[in-house]
Amino acid sequence: MKPSILIVEDEEKIARVLEIELEYEDYEVSKAMSGTEGLEAFQNGDFDLVLLDIMLPGLSGIEVLRRIRSHDEHIPVILLTAKGSVEDKVSGLDLGATDYVTKPFQIEELLARIRAALRLHSKVQKSSMTGTEEPNQNQEVWLSAGDLKINEKTREVLRAEDGIELTPREFDLLVYLLRNQRQVLNREQILEAVWGYDYMGDTNVVDVYIRYLRKKIDHGRSPLIHTVRGVGYVLRTET
């Protein structure tokens, strides 16, 4: 669909030139010759951008802008300002104008600003549609071996779809075993990975926690945690 632009400009010649140029660039164009007419057109139409002259009879461009913004915070509005009217530019930008172009302007410059404003606007719309969420945030992160599944984000643990409660340390130990499944891990490796380098305890703590885990994970089911005598432990499905 063509982007549609509303031109609010009382100088007929300028409005006509803008209309021809914008139609040539494949925009849908509507014209209004006064502030009141412009506001009415805006309220009854569905525009993607407004080109708004500031010096207008009746309702000034600044007033039109203020009223547009009270209805629509996002639609791009580019002000057409007279050379040197710094005050108008400042109050226009304060009121939420997207950009301004000083008369007399080069049509190429105006077209570039229109394209930039429309691009920015479509980005804003897209990001407000998807919210601020990362695209992968809801992607589920499950580790599994056989019918054992654990979700690292939600810390859910399932064995054959039965939920299992683990303490934080048991959970960390199970994650480590699962991440390294089918590899035989010695007690020092496990201790270092799960309890940290500085842990001063005895490697027996590993045996104790493996026992806890087995009770919760493997009890009454086909075992996943296996002892490799003289070496350590391995998590694997029986084949």
Ligand code: CA
């Ligand atoms: Ca004017």
